[in-house]
Amino acid sequence: MHSSATRVVLTLVSIFSVTVFAMEGSVIMDYNTRLVRTKQCIIFACSEHDLYFNVLALMAANQFVQPVHMNSSYDLVSILTRENYARTSVIVDTTCEGAPKLLKEASANRYFNKTYQWLLWGVEANITDLLPIDLDYVGPNAQLTYVNKTSDAYLLWDVHSKGRHLKSPLELHLIAKLSTELHKLVVINEIFDLQSIKYRSQFNGLTLRGASVIDQEDILTNQQIEAILSRPTKDAGVAAFIKYHYELLSLLRDLFNFTVNFRNSRGWAGRLGNTTFRLGLLGIIKRNEADIAASGAFNRINRFAEFDTIHQSWKFETAFLFRFTPDLDTRGKSGNFLAPFSRQVWLFTVATLIGINSIWLLLDYLSKRWHSQAMQCIEERIFNIRIRRNLSAHQAITNSHSNWTERILHTFGAVCQQGMEPIPRDMPSRSIVLTVFLFSVVMYNYYTSSVVGGLLSSSDLGPATVDEITNSPLKVSFEDIGYYKVLFKESSNPTVTRLISKKLSASRGPNEMGVYGHIEDAIPYLKRGGFAFHCEVVDAYPIIAELFDANEICDLREVSGLMEVEIMNWIVHKNSQYTELFKTAMCKAREVGLVERLLRQRQMKKPECQSLYTVYPVTISGVSSAFLTLLSGVLIALFALCLEIASVKWQMRRWNRFFRPTRVHKGIAIQDQA
Ligand SMILES: *[C@@H]1O[C@H](CO)[C@@H](O)[C@H](O)[C@H]1NC(C)=O
Ligand SMILES: *[C@@H]1O[C@H](CO)[C@@H](O)[C@H](O)[C@H]1NC(C)=O
Numbered sequence: 001m002h003s004s005a006t007r008v009v010l011t012l013v014s015i016f017s018v019t020v021f022a023m024e025g026s027v028i029m030d031y032n033t034r035l036v037r038t039k040q041c042i043i044f045a046c047s048e049h050d051l052y053f054n055v056l057a058l059m060a061a062n063q064f065v066q067p068v069h070m071n072s073s074y075d076l077v078s079i080l081t082r083e084n085y086a087r088t089s090v091i092v093d094t095t096c097e098g099a100p101k102l103l104k105e106a107s108a109n110r111y112f113n114k115t116y117q118w119l120l121w122g123v124e125a126n127i128t129d130l131l132p133i134d135l136d137y138v139g140p141n142a143q144l145t146y147v148n149k150t151s152d153a154y155l156l157w158d159v160h161s162k163g164r165h166l167k168s169p170l171e172l173h174l175i176a177k178l179s180t181e182l183h184k185l186v187v188i189n190e191i192f193d194l195q196s197i198k199y200r201s202q203f204n205g206l207t208l209r210g211a212s213v214i215d216q217e218d219i220l221t222n223q224q225i226e227a228i229l230s231r232p233t234k235d236a237g238v239a240a241f242i243k244y245h246y247e248l249l250s251l252l253r254d255l256f257n258f259t260v261n262f263r264n265s266r267g268w269a270g271r272l273g274n275t276t277f278r279l280g281l282l283g284i285i286k287r288n289e290a291d292i293a294a295s296g297a298f299n300r301i302n303r304f305a306e307f308d309t310i311h312q313s314w315k316f317e318t319a320f321l322f323r324f325t326p327d328l329d330t331r332g333k334s335g336n337f338l339a340p341f342s343r344q345v346w347l348f349t350v351a352t353l354i355g356i357n358s359i360w361l362l363l364d365y366l367s368k369r370w371h372s373q374a375m376q377c378i379e380e381r382i383f384n385i386r387i388r389r390n391l392s393a394h395q396a397i398t399n400s401h402s403n404w405t406e407r408i409l410h411t412f413g414a415v416c417q418q419g420m421e422p423i424p425r426d427m428p429s430r431s432i433v434l435t436v437f438l439f440s441v442v443m444y445n446y447y448t449s450s451v452v453g454g455l456l457s458s459s460d461l462g463p464a465t466v467d468e469i470t471n472s473p474l475k476v477s478f479e480d481i482g483y484y485k486v487l488f489k490e491s492s493n494p495t496v497t498r499l500i501s502k503k504l505s506a507s508r509g510p511n512e513m514g515v516y517g518h519i520e521d522a523i524p525y526l527k528r529g530g531f532a533f534h535c536e537v538v539d540a541y542p543i544i545a546e547l548f549d550a551n552e553i554c555d556l557r558e559v560s561g562l563m564e565v566e567i568m569n570w571i572v573h574k575n576s577q578y579t580e581l582f583k584t585a586m587c588k589a590r591e592v593g594l595v596e597r598l599l600r601q602r603q604m605k606k607p608e609c610q611s612l613y614t615v616y617p618v619t620i621s622g623v624s625s626a627f628l629t630l631l632s633g634v635l636i637a638l639f640a641l642c643l644e645i646a647s648v649k650w651q652m653r654r655w656n657r658f659f660r661p662t663r664v665h666k667g668i669a670i671q672d673q674a
C-alpha cells in the first residue's frame with residue numbers, strides 16, 4: 001500500500017520535472033539517524049523530487065519533518081523557532097538559487113549555534129564560496145556539516161572557524177565517508193567530538209577584540225591597558241573586580257591560545273542624552289564591538305536578555321569604612337548608669353528597700369515602746385548605781401533609735417556600701433543591717449561587673465546603617481570610580497538623596513578630603529577617626545592591614561547598604577559564538593580550583609582584630625547622668641534651704657504677731673527662743 005502510493009506520486013513528480021536526484025537520500029538518512037541523531041528535520045530544497053522522497057524516508061525513520069521549497073517565499077525566523085519539537089537538523093541544498101540568501105539570513109540571525117545541526121549539501125560547490133568571509137557567524141559553536149563528493153564516495157566535513165569577523169579561516173575535519181555504490185557509512189571522527197571544545201580550543205594566536213574599564217585620562221593603547229591590568233597592586237580608577245576578571249581572561253587566553261587587543265572605556269553604563277545609544281563597556285558589548293571583556297557587570301533584570309553570562313564568581317562588596325570612636329556611639333549604652341539592670345530590677349530593688357526600711361522603723365517603734373515600759377518597772381524597784389549606769393546606756397540606745405529620716409539614710413548608706421554609723425546594737429536591727437549588707441554586696445557586684453564588662457567589650461558598633469552614617473558626625477568620601485557618579489546622578493532612593501544633601505553638598509575645607517579620592521589618601525583620615533570612606537572592601541583591606549596598628553584594626557567598622565552586595569556577571573555579547581566555549585572552560589577552571597585560588601588571592605579577608613579588648617573612654621555624654629544627679633541634688637538642697645528659711649520666717653512672724661502688745665516682751669521672747 002505504501003509502495004503503491006509512492007509510485008503514484010513518483011509518476012506525478014516525473015511529469016512535472018525531469019531533474020535527477022539532487023540530494024542523495026542515504027546521506028541525509030545516515031546523517032540524521034546515525035550521526036547527529038536528531039528527532040526533527042527541516043529540509044530546504046528546490047526540487048519536489050528531493051523534498052518528496054527525503055521527507056518520506058525520514059518520516060519512515062520516525063522523524064518529524066518540515067519541508068520548505070526554496071522558490072516559495074518563507075520566513076526563516078518563523079520556521080526556526082524556540083518551539084521546535086526536539087533537537088533539530090536543518091538540511092540545505094546549496095545548489096539551489098536561494099541558498100546564499102538563506103545562509104546569509106541564518107548567519108545574521110545567529111542560527112549557526114548549538115541549537116541546530118546544519119547539513120550543507122555542497123556537491124559541486126566550493127565551501128569557501130558557500131561560506132564567504134562576510135557570513136560572520138560561523139564560529140566555534142557552529143554545528144555545520146558540509147557534504148561533497150569524490151568519484152566513489154560522499155564526504156561529510158565538519159566546518160567551523162574561530163571567528164570570521166576576525167578573518168579566521170574555515171577549519172574542516174572529515175567526519176565520515178559514504179561510498180556511493182554500497183551505501184556503507186565509515187565514521188572517521190565522532191561528530192560530537194568534533195563539535196566539542198576538544199577540537200575547537202586551539203585559536204592559534206588569533207587576536208580577539210577586548211574591552212575594559214579604566215577610569216583614567218589618556219589610556220588608549222593596548223600596551224597601556226595591559227600594563228595597568230596585569231599589575232597586581234591597586235591602581236587608581238581600576239575596580240578590584242576588573243583586575244580579577246582580567247586574570248580570568250588570562251586563564252582563557254592561555255587555554256585557547258588567543259591574544260586580545262583591548263580598548264578602553266571610562267565607565268560601564270549610561271546613555272547618550274535620551275537616545276538609545278549605550279555608552280561604556282555595556283554599549284561596546286551590546287553592539288558586538290568586543291568579543292570578551294576584562295570586567296564583570298552588575299545583575300540587572302534587563303541585562304539577562306541583552307547579554308550572555310559566561311561566569312559568576314566575584315562578590316561585589318562595597319562599604320563605608322571608618323574607625324569607631326566613642327563619640328559615634330549611637331545607642332548611648334556605654335555611659336548609661338541604669339543600663340546594667342532592667343527597669344523591673346530597679347523598681348523591685350527600690351520597693352524592697354522601702355519595705356526593709358518600713359520593717360526597720362516598725363521594729364524601732366516596737367522596741368522603743370517595750371523599753372519605756374521596762375524602764376518604768378525598773379525605776380520603780382531598783383536604785384542601784386550600777387544599774388543606773390546601765391540604765392543610762394539603755395537611755396543612749398533609746399536615743400539612738402533616732403528618727404525615721406536617719407533610718408532611711410542608714411539604709412541608703414548600706415546599699416551604697418558606705419557603712420553604717422552608729423552601728424545598731426539590738427538584735428532585730430542588726431539582723432536587718434546584715435541582710436541589707438549582703439543584698440548590697442550581691443547587687444553591687446552584678447552592677448559593677450556589668451559596667452566594666454560593657455566598657456571592655458568592643459560590642460559597640462557605632463552607626464550600622466547608611467542612614468545612621470548620614471546622621472552621625474562622620475565626614476564621608478568615596479573612591480574615585482565611575483559607578484558612584486552614576487549612582488548619585490541616577491538614584492532616586494531617599495537614603496541616597498539624604499546622604500547627598502547632608503554629607504556631600506557642603507563645601508569642604510583645605511585639610512579635609514574631597515568627595516572623591518583614592519584609598520591611599522584616605523588612610524590618614526581613617527586613622528584619625530571621624531571619617532568614613534566608601535570603596536570596595538577588598539581594595540581597602542590590604543592597605544589597612546599594612547598601615548593600621550592592632551587597636552585601630554579592632555576599631556575598624558564597615559557599613560554596607562549603599563550599593564547591593566552581589567555576585568557579578570562576566571558577560572559577552574548575546575548569542576556570542578564564544579559563549580559555550582568560554583562557559584565550559586570557566587566551569588572546568590572552577591572544578592579544578594583555579595577560580596577558588598584566584599579568589600583567595602584577590603579577595604583579601606578583613607584584617608582580624610588581634611587585641612583582646614579595647615577600652616573606650618567614657619565620653620561626657622556617658623557620664624552626664626551622674627553629673628545631672630549631682631546637680632539636681634545641689635538644687636534640691638538649695639530649695640530645701642529656701643523652704644526652711646521661709647518656714648522659720650513665717651513661724652517668727654506668727655510668734656511676733658502673738659506677742660505684739662509689749663515691745664519688751666518681744667525682745668525677751670526672741671532671746672528666749674534663741
Ligand atoms: C525553482 O528555481 C529553480 C532555479 O531557478 C528552477 O530550476 C526551478 O524550476 C524552480 N522550481 C519551481 C517549482 O518553480
Ligand atoms: C541559537 O540561536 C537562536 C536564534 O538566535 C536562539 O533563539 C537560541 O537561543 C540560540 N541557542 C543557543 C543555545 O544559544
Ligand SMILES: *[C@@H]1O[C@H](CO)[C@@H](O)[C@H](O)[C@H]1NC(C)=O
Pocket residue numbers: 126127128129
Ligand atoms: C575554492 O575556491 C577558491 C577561490 O574561490 C579556490 O582558491 C579554491 O582552490 C577552491 N577550492 C576547491 C576545493 O575547489
Ligand SMILES: *[C@@H]1O[C@H](CO)[C@@H](O)[C@H](O)[C@H]1NC(C)=O
Pocket residue numbers: 127148149150155157172
Ligand atoms: C571536498 O572538500 C574538501 C574540503 O574543502 C576538499 O579538500 C576536497 O578537495 C573537496 N573534494 C571535492 C571533490 O570537491
Ligand SMILES: *[C@@H]1O[C@H](CO)[C@@H](O)[C@H](O)[C@H]1NC(C)=O
Pocket residue numbers: 202203204205257
Ligand atoms: C599558539 O599559537 C601559535 C600560532 O599559531 C603557535 O605557534 C603556538 O604553538 C600555539 N601554542 C600552543 C601552546 O598551542
Ligand SMILES: *[C@@H]1O[C@H](CO)[C@@H](O)[C@H](O)[C@H]1NC(C)=O
Pocket residue numbers: 273274275
Ligand atoms: C529627549 O527627547 C524628547 C522627545 O523624545 C525631545 O523633545 C528632547 O529634546 C530630548 N532631549 C534631549 C536632551 O535630547
